[in-house]
Amino acid sequence: MSSIKIELRQEDIEKIREICGSFGKDPQELINVLHKCQEHFGYLPAEVQEVVSNELDVPVAKIYGVVTFYSFFTMTPKGRHPISICMGTACYVRGAEKVLDEFKKELGLQVGQTSKDGKFSLSSLRCVGACGLAPVVLVGDKTYGRVAPDDVRNILKEYE
Amino acid sequence: METIKLTIDNRAVEVPRGTTINKAARLLGIEIPVLCYMELKDMNIENKPAGCRICVVEVDGRRNLAPSCATNCEEGMVVRTHTTRVLNARRTVMEFILSDHPKDCLICAKSGTCELQSMAHKLGIREIPGQEIAAMSTYRLDTSPSIIRDLDKCIMCRRCEMMCNEIQTVGALSAVNRGFMSAVAPAFEQNLEHSTCTYCGQCVAVCPTGALTEVDHTPDVLRALADPSKTVIVQTAPAVRAALGEEFGMEPGTLVTGKMVSALRSLGFDYVFDTDFAADLTIMEEGTELLDRLNRHLSGDKTARLPILTSCCPGWVNFFEYYFPDLKDVPSTAKSPQQMFGAIANTYFADKIGVNRKDLVVVSIMPCLAKKYECQRGEFSTDNNPDVDFSISTRELAAFIKQANIDLNNLEDDDFDSPLGESTGAGVIFGTTGGVIEAAVRTAYELQTGKKLERLDFNELRGLEGVREATIDFDGLPIRIGIAHGLGNARKLLDDVRSGKSQFHAIEVMACPGGCIGGGGQPLHHGNSEIIKARVAAIYAEDKKKPLRKSHENPFIIKLYEEFLGSPNSEKAHHLLHTHYFERKKKIVVKH
Numbered sequence: 064m065s066s067i068k069i070e071l072r073q074e075d076i077e078k079i080r081e082i083c084g085s086f087g088k089d090p091q092e093l094i095n096v097l098h099k100c101q102e103h104f105g106y107l108p109a110e111v112q113e114v115v116s117n118e119l120d121v122p123v124a125k126i127y128g129v130v131t132f133y134s135f136f137t138m139t140p141k142g143r144h145p146i147s148i149c150m151g152t153a154c155y156v157r158g159a160e161k162v163l164d165e166f167k168k169e170l171g172l173q174v175g176q177t178s179k180d181g182k183f184s185l186s187s188l189r190c191v192g193a194c195g196l197a198p199v200v201l202v203g204d205k206t207y208g209r210v211a212p213d214d215v216r217n218i219l220k221e222y223e
Numbered sequence: 224m225e226t227i228k229l230t231i232d233n234r235a236v237e238v239p240r241g242t243t244i245n246k247a248a249r250l251l252g253i254e255i256p257v258l259c260y261m262e263l264k265d266m267n268i269e270n271k272p273a274g275c276r277i278c279v280v281e282v283d284g285r286r287n288l289a290p291s292c293a294t295n296c297e298e299g300m301v302v303r304t305h306t307t308r309v310l311n312a313r314r315t316v317m318e319f320i321l322s323d324h325p326k327d328c329l330i331c332a333k334s335g336t337c338e339l340q341s342m343a344h345k346l347g348i349r350e351i352p353g354q355e356i357a358a359m360s361t362y363r364l365d366t367s368p369s370i371i372r373d374l375d376k377c378i379m380c381r382r383c384e385m386m387c388n389e390i391q392t393v394g395a396l397s398a399v400n401r402g403f404m405s406a407v408a409p410a411f412e413q414n415l416e417h418s419t420c421t422y423c424g425q426c427v428a429v430c431p432t433g434a435l436t437e438v439d440h441t442p443d444v445l446r447a448l449a450d451p452s453k454t455v456i457v458q459t460a461p462a463v464r465a466a467l468g469e470e471f472g473m474e475p476g477t478l479v480t481g482k483m484v485s486a487l488r489s490l491g492f493d494y495v496f497d498t499d500f501a502a503d504l505t506i507m508e509e510g511t512e513l514l515d516r517l518n519r520h521l522s523g524d525k526t527a528r529l530p531i532l533t534s535c536c537p538g539w540v541n542f543f544e545y546y547f548p549d550l551k552d553v554p555s556t557a558k559s560p561q562q563m564f565g566a567i568a569n570t571y572f573a574d575k576i577g578v579n580r581k582d583l584v585v586v587s588i589m590p591c592l593a594k595k596y597e598c599q600r601g602e603f604s605t606d607n608n609p610d611v612d613f614s615i616s617t618r619e620l621a622a623f624i625k626q627a628n629i630d631l632n633n634l635e636d637d638d639f640d641s642p643l644g645e646s647t648g649a650g651v652i653f654g655t656t657g658g659v660i661e662a663a664v665r666t667a668y669e670l671q672t673g674k675k676l677e678r679l680d681f682n683e684l685r686g687l688e689g690v691r692e693a694t695i696d697f698d699g700l701p702i703r704i705g706i707a708h709g710l711g712n713a714r715k716l717l718d719d720v721r722s723g724k725s726q727f728h729a730i731e732v733m734a735c736p737g738g739c740i741g742g743g744g745q746p747l748h749h750g751n752s753e754i755i756k757a758r759v760a761a762i763y764a765e766d767k768k769k770p771l772r773k774s775h776e777n778p779f780i781i782k783l784y785e786e787f788l789g790s791p792n793s794e795k796a797h798h799l800l801h802t803h804y805f806e807r808k809k810k811i812v813v814k815h
């Protein structure tokens with residue numbers, strides 16, 4: 064019957080408190096608070112949700128409910144080289160899905176997953192506004208345009 | 224009040240503004256089926272997610288069918304509740320729900336009382352198109368000390384979420400995920416055991432399907448009864464006798480005390496005792512504690528904390544351990560009647576009949592699921608031998624009686640055994656909200672003033688209002704009393720205690736709306752609050768019938784103190800009948 068413990072680094076706790084504070088600790092601002100937390104940490108691990116729950120006085124089950132309902136929230140850390148494939152209309156009609164399938168096959172990952180060694184993670188995006196270059200793939204900050212399934216292997220090679 | 228005229232199935236009806244189509248139809252005797260919707264009238268409990276769409280109706284001039292449970296009547300509306308379009312839509316909704324639902328009704332714990340099953344029957348569903356193609360979503364089975372969650376059977380009505388969040392303000396459950404994988408679950412889809420669940424069982428009490436059920440301990444009880452080396456004794460909580468009959472087709476509010484005793488005897492229990500006896504004992508201990516704190520407080524002792532909070536409800540104890548651990552010295556230290564009974568049975572009574580506690584099996588019949596957890600708490604056992612071995616619910620007892628081919632309806636009345644079966648009316652009213660404090664007042668008044676109480680019915684303490692308060696005149700000394708049932712209501716009073724605003728001397732809290740008569744282990748009310756009210760009336764009727772109605776007048780309690788305990792709050796009484804509480808709040812720890 065011990066109490067439940069949540070472990071987190073001091074600076075992380077303070078960062079979450081700061082974010083919650085900047086929204087006046089208002090439970091109505093939960094989604095915005097989570098956005099900011101995800102921006103900072105890259106993802107929303109259970110510990111972060113627990114601290115947000117404490118700060119905003121919202122049950123952690125509710126927070127987890129929100130995190131799992133919206134696809135833009137994730138509980139898995141991004142890889143060192145996060146790969147995002149644009150699924151906007153232009154990219155889609157020019158074969159983005161085939162490109163995505165190729166990445167899935169090469170990496171053995173599903174969308175939303177991170178490779179075991181933490182190197183790559185895979186996600187899809189709504190239109191990034193580079194439709195002229197469709198289909199578009201982002202790896203970290205770098206943009207690749209007019210990507211065909213055959214290019215996938217070469218792109219990955221750059222990060223070996 | 225502004226009223227609205229409309230017609231439903233060509234019949235005119237006039238209703239106050241704000242009435243839903245569904246309720247208006249009910250006034251005409253038209254029962255539009257509902258599934259996710261649930262209301263406990265007069266108890267401020269309503270689930271209205273407008274999610275399932277089983278209740279749709281056609282409204283002239285509207286393109287889409289309207290969910291009747293969530294659409295308000297409007298002037299001149301023309302509503303049709305059984306057109307071909309409506310019936311087809313209802314069937315489609317049902318087929319859709321069933322396509323992702325297991326078909327093992329035959330062996331489901333809710334079979335016979337499941338609202339989904341009866342809806343499928345009512346709508347005459349005979350086949351489920353598309354079920355061969357659709358892969359059914361499956362979830363991990365979660366078993367906690369009190370509750371089993373089998374979310375394969377969840378239909379996302381969200382009644383449990385409403386109970387846990389809005390009524391109980393526990394927030395252990397929330398809707399998670401989306402699409403077919405959506406479910407109601409604790410944070411991170413962990414087991415209930417790792418959440419802040421209080422085991423009040425209110426989610427189980429409202430779940431229409433077999434998704435939420437109690438952990439069944441009847442096989443353990445059966446095994447103990449079959450073991451000749453064991454002496455098996457049973458205690459029955461007050462609320463059970465006011466509800467058990469419902470499971471055998473009797474009118475809600477039928478008291479079956481005598482028949483229940485007969486049934487338990489036929490099942491083979493060696494002694495049939497009454498938790499009401501332990502409730503009387505609780506009053507002696509809790510009442511004495513109250514007077515002690517009160518008198519110390521009146522004489523200026525700053526260490527005497529008031530108000531005192533009742534501690535007989537384990538759901539409530541779990542709640543304050545999680546949410547108000549800073550106030551853990553405010554509640555009475557008295558154990559619950561279930562555990563007081565267990566402690567006395569394993570000492571005083573075991574000695575009396577010369578049985579070693581290892582060979583004594585104590586079973587409790589409870590309206591409650593939190594009691595299953597409570598009797599497993601480490602502090603309630605000696606050398607790994609629990610004071611109460613198994614706790615089964617009213618529903619489990621009913622099933623057990625049926626399995627044993629016992630026809631409750633045709634049993635003769637029988638009496639509880641002595642001495643742990645003797646009780647007063649004060650013990651009986653523990654079963655309803657306000658009852659514990661009324662019982663305490665009856666005893667505390669006489670002990671404090673030395674005068675005889677003229678009036679035993681304290682109507683000012685009764686009722687179903689969520690938070691109630693009353694001042695009782697203790698011969699010139701006004702005693703202020705607060706009552707809350709439902710944990711959300713309790714939270715309001717607790718917040719005041721925490722901030723120092725509370726003016727009460729004593730507060731009674733019951734976790735379940737209505738008190739134990741509305742407990743998580745009772746026959747299902749299916750959203751009919753009249754059932755709960757009838758049980759309350761039955762409890763007060765039983766109290767009225769009792770020759771003795773004050774705990775301190777129970778001759779067997781007096782004898783227990785003379786022969787064994789000494790006096791209330793004596794060292795021995797403290798050792799056996801009192802407990803301590805734990806801090807269970809989540810702690811955020813800095814990682815280095």
Ligand code: SF4
Nearest residue numbers: 387420421423424426
């Ligand atoms: S038992 Fe009570 S506290 Fe636990 S999940 Fe159910 S409603 Fe919530």
Ligand code: SF4
Nearest residue numbers: 377378380381383430
């Ligand atoms: S668990 Fe039961 S009460 Fe809760 S949403 Fe599912 S079916 Fe409804």
Ligand code: SF4
Nearest residue numbers: 536538591735739742
């Ligand atoms: S009110 Fe009664 S049934 Fe409900 S949790 Fe408390 S003791 Fe159990």
Ligand code: FES
Nearest residue numbers: 258275276278292
């Ligand atoms: S009962 Fe009306 S939408 Fe479910």
